[in-house]
Amino acid sequence: MQGRLSAWLVKHGLVHRSLGFDYQGIETLQIKPEDWHSIAVILYVYGYNYLRSQCAYDVAPGGLLSSVYHLTRLEYGADQPEEVCIKVFALRSNPRIPSVFWVWKSADFQERESYDMLGISYDNHPRLKRILMPESWVGWPLRKDYVVPNFFEIQDAY
Template sequence: MSETPTTPPKDDSSSLAAAQPGPVSTWLTQQGFEHDHLDPDHSGIEQIGVDAAVLPIIAAALKSHGFDYLQCHGGYDEGPGQHLVCFYHLLAMREQVQAMAAGEESTLREVRLKVFLTREGTPTLPSIYGLFRGADWQERETFDMFGIQFEGHPHPKRLLMPEDWKGWPLRKDYIQPDFYEMQDAY
């Protein structure tokens, strides 16, 4: 994958190229999907970096490969001048339920997709609401807190903050207003 604004920065302290591809990354490569394999998280969950443009395609491929449940979607800010990151934690839940029903031992398959966005302009991602209905409020919350737009979302409105709120409260460069005046409260 070429170095684009959507890939994470590479620094001297840890090289992303040193990460060994996990089983999901290996499968994606065999299927011809470009992606970055990232270091596993602190609990060993495989993490995969994808470009915004191919997010729905890779998510659909993973859903057909058994990752049928979006456990969590969210965002975080790496810091002022750095990336905004959207993550999608997918589980192969149907496999787990079937194994439990059959009384078999099973290891839950899970993977986390990450999309790295620049904060300039309006960071935008395609919505995966069409694939995972559970993305509805999670995408709205990520928009509300970080200002990341989700193209194709059926109801792209603020979820937690008032509609006229200025700014994105969970960005690390957010400056809190001195006060907020409620209008038309009654």
């Protein structure tokens, strides 16, 4: 089932894949990493002027990593804002996705957290560095194949 935004993207020749609708009826689209930045700019111009949230997850051990963007179209006087969910999948071996910081400034800390926890590198992000873990931390803690390093906790001392 194709949604309104998907039909609009097809009409304008923009490559994507419709993933249907979530439980709230929000349209979900898959965008290739190499197309993401240009489509993000187009969506912003089209009216999706608010990045509600960005997160990332590990699809399966040894599989793809996904960066998820929840966009909202805020208009003055609108009863119900229009929303869309965008998923951008990246290979685990070299997960690179263009940053949308220059489109939506609210992507700053959210993309940094996805980098810190899953190792997804956001190209052209101005301050892409760890935000939760120490700079010396090795690995990406939210990957399903992550092996916890041996460390000593104070609670284990008693």
